[in-house]
Amino acid sequence: MKILITGANGQLGSELQEILREQSDKECYFLDRKQLPLDQTLIIQDILAMYQPDIIIHAAAYTAVDKAESESDLADAVNHLASEEIAQYCRLHGAKLLAISTDYVFDGGSVNPLAENAPVNPINIYGLTKLRGEQAIQKWLPEAIIIRTSWVYSTYGNNFVKTMIRLMSERDEISVINDQIGSPTYAKDLAQAIVAIVEGENWVSGIYHYSNEGEISWYDFAEAIKEIKGLECKIHPIPTAQYPTPAKRPKYSLLDKSKIKRIFGVEVPYWRESLRKMLEQVRIG
Structure with a gap:
């Protein structure tokens, strides 16, 4: 089995590397933004053809949520148009595709955990471009699997957990928003779920x-x-209104995980257990 992973150096891509590099029954290609420049959409299919993968795990994305407001064309190229090219490649060559999306396709107006068929209505450019990417994938490759996730963190890369450790180590007081509700995702847990799906017989x-x-x-x-x-x-709790950002964030984006658990038998750990595991690997300073 040949597996190609995009976004190899991101949080999820790095966790996938840890898991997949130890599996000798798979031929894995981990492509970063230099090897697969997603903003150069005209060459994406040619690059993929060099590897002839059986499965593509599309974990790469433009994720600078605030910056996307002023770089909408770049965000759209990476999150939407590149995803379309990847889906078209898979359709032409009979490859499977598992792509990662985001809770930011929702507007945050719900008060109940969001199922996969909940109405989408992104309130920022990042969410809009990711939604367009989802729609392009489903148009060209209805056989694809798309996994929406939220609040991703890892021992790799930059994320909320590492930022909080740094700030709390440097300062006596900080303020953190208390009216945006959801659940974090430890990238290692998500990577394990993805590998289980890829290895399973139930696509x-x-x-x-x-x-x-x-x-x-x-x-x-x-x-x-x-x-x-x-x-x-x-730590002082503050409302979103006291911390304005270029991009709006959904107030409520808690994801309902019952479908992935039912269809694939995926186990979903409790957020605090996963946070503890991650923090055991992180040193202050």
């Missing part, structure tokens, strides 16, 4: 949701990081 196309179990705010998340790491910093 059921469609959109799925995956994040860790539980329902928290960013403030709750920060408090847990502080407690587990034994930090002393005072």
Whole structure:
């Protein structure tokens, strides 16, 4: 089995590398943005053809949410048009595709966990370009699997957990938003779920949701990081209105994971257990 992974150096791509590099029964190609420049859409299919993969795990994306507001063309090229090229390649060559999307396709107006068929209505450019990418994939390759995730963190790359550790180590007080609700995703957990799906005999196309179990705010998340790491910093809860950003964020984006658990038998750990595992590997300073 030949597997090609895009976004090899991202949080999810790095976790996938850890898992897949140890599996001798698979021939894996990990492509970063230099090897597969997703903004250069005209050459994407030619590059993929060099590897002739059986399965593509499309984990790469333009994820700078605020920057996307002023770089909409670049975000659209990477998140939408590149995904379309990858889906077209898979259709032409009979390859399978598992692509990663985001909770930001929702507007945050719900009060209940979001199922895969909940109405989409992105409120920022990043979410809009990711939704267009989903739609392009489903148009050209209905057999694809798309997994929406949220609040991703890892020992790799830059993320909320690492930022909180740094700020709480440097400052006596910080403020964190307490009115955006969802659940974090430990990239290692998601990577394990993806590998289980790829290795399984049950390839059921469609959109799925995956994040860790539980329902928290960013403030709750920060408090847990502080407690587990034994930090002393005072954390002040603040509303979104007190922390304006170029891009709007959904107020509520908790994902319902029942479908992925039912169809693929995927186990979804509780967010705090996964955070603890990740933090055991992270050193302060």
